Amino acid sequence: MDVNSRPYRSVLYIPASKDRALEKAKSLPADAIIFDLEDAVAIEEKAHARELLMQRLTEGGYGSRAQIVRINGLGTPWGEDDLSAVLEMGPEAVLLPKVGSVADVAALAARLQGAAATRDTQIWAMMETPLGIMNAAEIARAPRMAGFVMGTNDLAKELGCRTREAMHTALQHCLLAARAAGIVCIDGVYNKFRDEEGLTLECAEGRDFGFDGKTLIHPSQVAIANVAFAPSEAEIDLARRQIAAFEQATAEGQAVAVVDGQIVENLHVDTARATLAKADAIAEREAA
Secondary structure (H helix, E strand, O other), X not given: OOOOOOOOOEEEEEEOOOHHHHHHHHHOOOOEEEEEOOOOOOHHHHHHHHHHHHHHHHHOOOOOOEEEEEOOOOOOOOXXXXXXXXXXXXXXXXXXXXXXXXXXXXXXXXXHHOOHHHOXXXXXXXXXXXXXXXXXXXXXXXXXXXXXXXXXXXXXXXXXXXXXXXXXXXXXXXHHHHHHHOOEEEEOOOOOOOOHHHHHHHHHHHHHHOOOEEEEOOHHHHHHHHHHOOOOHHHHHHHHHHHHHHHHHHHOOOOOEEEOXXXXXXXXXXXXXXXXXXXXXXXXHHHO
């Protein structure tokens, strides 16, 4: 699967301390799983969560889903123990919370490089502090950086804001930085997990912004995110017709085509091909 079209429509947090949740995650249609050692795990459960997660990841069974481990910050009492476990288990990626600068990522990258099991482990950054948002462009190009996850709950707390609209600048700033660096960018969580209408609206906004998908706190949210961040049948049909029309126009010596009364140029064809590639990647993911 092309890494640039790999789906990240639904990115589900799973508490690493909950064995039933870890087992259930193997059958959920989420595109990616964040195995959480941080906020979702009580202090007294931290050690147990590390041991359980190592066991579960060693056993496997999570298929083609992206597998990301969120550790506690390296400056916390649990961060070093989390990292020691990561260096042994060698996950696909590590999600680092409260990233403020390139130095935070570089320090983790150096530690990953020093262990055989994590030579290929990528780093994702939680973008959830004012300092991190301001440094987003540099962080996006940090060593091993593969993706941003918007930490909207912590960011709202740090900003003292009360609405999602108040965070639009921060969300768009991080998305710009991610796109400039060619990495994935995932929208923050929607806390009212029983509010399907509200989640649908927020997913639609996130997709319109350009996010690759949404982080989720409950399995019931997965289906809504998967629909929202996937190309619709109408979009797939339009993409195919745009490509066909442009290829015909090119064969006739024309630089542009017209589809549904709108001009189709090279840039539109690039977008159309990306749409079809994403649809193919989703079909491959769901078949697996």
